[in-house]
Amino acid sequence: MPELVVLTEQLLSPVPGGTGRYTRELAAALAAAAPVGWTVRGVTARHADLSPAAIPGVLGPRALALPRRALTLAWEYGMPLWPGGDMVHAPTPLAPPARGGLVVTVHDTVPFTHPETLTPRGAAWHRKVIRRATATAAAVIVPTQAVADDLARHAPGPAPVHVIGHGVTAAEPTPVDGLPPEYVLAIGTVEPRKGLDTLVAAMAGLSRAALVVVGPRGWGEVDLDALADRHGLPRARLHVLGRVTDGELATVLRQAAVLAAPSRAEGFGLPVLEAMAAGVPVVHSDAPALVEVAGGAGITARRDDPADLARALREVLERPDTAADLVARGRARAAGFTWAGAAEAVWRLHVSHWANKSGEGS
Incomplete structure (x- = not known):
């Protein structure tokens, strides 16, 4: 039974931000739309508490042996620590060295276009791993054509780039006191x-x-x-x-x-x-x-x-x-942006690349 591993480490970040929301919503939608026979599993670095990375419908999370900082450095410098699975989806550029079954989402090109808005270390790390993704991943996903165009200028590579937008989540409102009238x-x-x-x-x-x-x-x-x-x-x-x-x-x-x-x-x-x-x-x-x-x-x-x-x-x-x-x-x-639609497009990439891998290995 083939398995898609989704790296859900961003959910355990001190500030998950928009990429954390993307990780959670996309992983849940991928699990809900999994093709027959496929399973979806979350994988993180080692943490004392993995509960923030638990997602309905997604198996796990399973922790790797290294804590976050060590895992980040290991992958940055090319250590082949594969997180398991037949295909791996990295919802952020934190990803292992590619070995044929990796799809990476690159959310923006800020490290290239506006590096002053990030820490120097953060900008340098993102430039390095984004360039590696476009050079070695099976595919790269970006949320807009604007990002695709910037990648072509700043981090060109042989990996095909696919524009797949985000979705909108309708949460149930809960009371908030003290809001101003306008x-x-x-x-x-x-x-x-x-x-x-x-x-x-x-x-x-x-x-x-x-x-x-x-x-x-x-x-x-x-x-x-x-x-x-x-x-x-x-x-x-x-x-x-x-x-x-x-x-x-x-x-x-x-x-x-x-x-x-x-x-x-x-x-x-x-x-x-x-x-x-x-x-x-x-x-x-x-x-x-x-x-x-x-x-x-x-x-x-x-x-x-x-x-x-x-x-x-x-x-x-x-x-x-x-x-x-x-x-x-x-x-x-x-109305034109849904997580179900995003998941369907992402699944097409993973299933296609998995079929190609399987065919090459047979």
């Missing part, structure tokens, strides 16, 4: 790449609406309170919620007046689709991947331009007809 929402890890400094400055130029920020703290020491003080945004209009549950996120999202996605660089931008699916208007930066994902169903603002971002937010906050139009177009756009 607010602009930002979702994502609080780090330099997300452009939250631009958003805070833009909000200071608006006479209405609070700013609600959802997401864990990342690297870079982005201090939202200090940014508010610097730009003149009253602390009473800034609400930093940090990490929330999926149910709380659903509530915070549905009650927002507008979602702001001011990122300097993205590979996909899942909050944009999640907002559209929830009937929330979207304002996003002109980062190519966000423009591609929004598909004309949001309002675009220039990156690093607080005045232009404030202009875009006013269009939504002060014009009900504009907001209503964005809601209608957003719902239609989001």
Whole structure:
């Protein structure tokens, strides 16, 4: 019975982020859509508690012998520690050296295009393992054509690159106390790449609406309170919620007046689709991947331009007809992205490569 191993290590990261959500949702969808005879198993590094990596329908998780840091270094330097399985899906570039049965998802090209928004070590590691994936993996998956185009420029290789978008998850809302009556929402890890400094400055130029920020703290020491003080945004209009549950996120999202996605660089931008699916208007930066994902169903603002971002937010906050139009177009756009559809496309790659491997070995 063939087995697909999904590397679910990202779920055990201190800050799983958007790639953690991708890992969980895609693995669950792969298990639900498994072809007859196939099983799906999660594999991680060694940890004292593997429960955050448990996914309904996915066997395991099974831990490898090495802890996370040692496993990362071992794979980085080419140690052939194979995680088992007939095919392996790496939902992030953390992957073993390829030996014919590996498919890797590369979420963005930020390490090449915006290395200053990552730690120096993080940028260098990602460049190395992404180049190895495009050189040796059976296939590489990217979420947008924008990422595919960037890979062709910065990390060309013989591995075929396939564009497979993310899906949208509809979580059951749970109560959240203390939300302001009208607010602009930002979702994502609080780090330099997300452009939250631009958003805070833009909000200071608006006479209405609070700013609600959802997401864990990342690297870079982005201090939202200090940014508010610097730009003149009253602390009473800034609400930093940090990490929330999926149910709380659903509530915070549905009650927002507008979602702001001011990122300097993205590979996909899942909050944009999640907002559209929830009937929330979207304002996003002109980062190519966000423009591609929004598909004309949001309002675009220039990156690093607080005045232009404030202009875009006013269009939504002060014009009900504009907001209503964005809601209608957003719902239609989001309907085309499902995890079931993503899993079906990913399965086609794995089954095809497994059949080729089996044929070569017979």
